[in-house]
Amino acid sequence: MENLKKVNRGYRGDGKAKLRKRLHHWNFKSLLSKIERTAKLSGLEVIKVNPAFTSVIGALKYAPQFGIDKDIAGTYVIGRRALGFKEEVPENYLKLLSYREYLEYAIYTYTEKEEELKEQLKKETNQYKRNAINSELKQVQKAKGLLLEKLKSLQDEPSFCEAVNGRNPKRGETKKVSQSAWQVLKVAFLFPVLGKVMSRDLSPLPPLLVEALWDRVRRRSVPLEVGGTSQ
Structure with a gap:
């Protein structure tokens, strides 16, 4: 899973009040700790990876290639990164x-x-x-x-x-x-x-x-x- 340290919750006056409210009520740290705890009890290893551009790589590379949803494609990138694979640009x-x-x-x-x-x-x-x-x-x-x-x-x-x-x-x-190059592709x-x-x-x-x-x-x-x- 992605090694999330923080989530951008926006700022007051950014014109995105509804989104800020949803993010404010989302305790992502609690969710991640529950996943880790459940995995440990089940004897499963949890591998945390750098979250940079996983969504972008998934959307650009694997979603159109395999005809899958961009969110599923993003998790595919996370899994590949955990296994040590490097992403190449098509x-x-x-x-x-x-x-x-x-x-x-x-x-x-x-x-x-x-x-x-x-x-x-x-x-x-x-x-x-x-x-x-x-x-x-x-x-x-x-x-x-x-x-x-x-x-x-x-x-x-x-x-x-x-x-x-x-x-x-x-x-x-x-x-x-490099991961920053995916920003240019995006x-x-x-x-x-x-x-x-x-x-x-x-x-x-x-x-x-x-x-x-x-x-x-x-x-x-x-x-x-x-x-x-x-x-």
């Missing part, structure tokens, strides 16, 4: 992250959302709701920043831009990534493709995972020039 995800046109599209979706939130902020007078909008705006801007950094790295190494057209990774290139695929940071409907992901066919899941047309590069 090859077609790597191809798309090396494809300038896709990254430009992803950045464009965040730019649209950023402008939408700024307009909401101008019109909203309720301070609690403004706080919630501000929080979401910061997340969008952070995600956009990560993708802009990735795009810049491709501009510094233009040879990688043709990867989506079928180039296999060079010998010695590794698909194993912002590159979840919102641009699903329209949400995390969605129950992950059916648009298999075309990306299996064939890198991002055109099938594009949610809107993109201007001729995005991110300063003509398509």
